[in-house]
Amino acid sequence: MEYTHLGETGLEVSRLCLGCMNFGTDQPWMVHDREQARAVIHRALDLGITFFDTANIYSQGESEEILGEALADADRDRSELAVATKVYGPMHDGPNGQGLSRKHVLEQAEASLERLGLDYVDLYQIHRWDDETPIDETLSALDALIEAGKVRYIGASTMPAWKFMKALSRADVDNRERFVSMQCEYNLVDRHEEANVLPLCADQGIGVLPWSPLAGGFLTGKYERGEDPEDGRAASDEFMEKRFTEENWDVLEVVRDLADEKGLTPAQLSLSWLLHKDLVDAPIVGPRTIDHLEGTVGALEVELTDGEIERLEAPQTPVWNAEIGDV
Structure with a gap:
């Protein structure tokens, strides 16, 4: 495993972060078996992965529970691990059930x-921008968590660059903790952030943590042009509908051809492309299985x-679309 620093911080993280959204029962394509999920997490630790990402909204807290139980079972040195989670999404009906208010x-x-x-x-992230709450209020709440020792660093996810810059500027002006990382959708068929937040991250020294690096499985090559998916996420999730465009199929064709030439899987090649981005x-x-995880780690050697x-x-050609959502 390779390691790097998160953005311009001193926090060392593994070059691959294990995302835990798939662990839970919210959707049919998720890993419902907690033993299987724990096995994947434990194997990730064995392979040197020390960076784990989840969110409160993932299966309404189940993902966090599964990750917490697995890390406790593994009995690893806490100082070596970097655990990240997020806040914003709806956690209950009624007032104050979601958002970025201090409460x-x-x-x-x-x-x-x-x-x-x-x-x-280690990393507490705002999952979305909250138009209903002043950013100063949110930054104040995040500051309080850091001062209380409950959060080490703060990060953000998926938003227009001008909003992210507003948050960074307010933190600078008010001498508050600054966001150190940005989670954004970024992969070979979703390169819109090259026309949005990535130039800002480069300018401001912000660490970049791409989510959906395999485009929801599209870049694994398991789908075929002109064929309707019969199972998996693509068969039930509107998020996948945008994948099946002629332009994206053209990208996948190149991925498959080059992967064959280099003796790689399409997934390994696609991840390697991301890892080559400074x-x-x-x-x-x-990954939902140990086999998928082990194949993924092979991208580090490409x-x-x-x-x-x-x-x-x-x-x-990357184009920013302000209507793009996140998971």
Whole structure:
């Protein structure tokens, strides 16, 4: 395993982050078996992965519980691990059930720590921008969590660059803790962030943690042009509908051809492309089985030439779409 620093911080993280959204029962395609989920987490630790990402909203806390139980069972040195979770999404009906108000942030941080079985999280992230709450209020709440020793660093996820810069500027002006990382959708068929937040991250020294690095499984090559998916996430999730465009199929064709030439899987090649991006600290991978996880780790050993990278990128021109959502 390789390790790097998160953005311009001193926090060392593995070059792959294990995303835990797939662990829970919220959707049919998730890993419902907790023993299977724990086995994947334990194997990730054995392979040197020390960075784990979840969120309170993932299966309404189940994901955090599963991760917490698995880490406790593994009995690893807490100082070596970097555990990240998020806040924003709806956790209950009625008033104050979601958002980034001081009340919701502080209450959800406590709830996440309890489910994770931890005294602190290394990275606490706002899952979305909250238009209903002043960013100063949110930053104040996050500051309080850091001062209380319950959070080490703060991060953000999926938003227009101008909003993220507003948050960074307010933190600078008011001498508050600054966001150190950005989670954004980034992969070979979803390169819109190259026209949005990635240039800002480069300018401001922000660590980049791509989510959906395999485009929800599209870049694994398991789907075929002109065929309707019969099972898996693509058969039941509107999030996958945008994948099946002619431009994306063209990208996948290049991925498959180059992977064959190099003796790789399409997934390994696609992840390697991300790992070759200087801005990227750790793609958030979401394997559901140990076999998938072990194949994913193989991407760290892949070398790509400048010509190969240009070949992979040629079918697409990045454009920012403000309507893009997240998970």
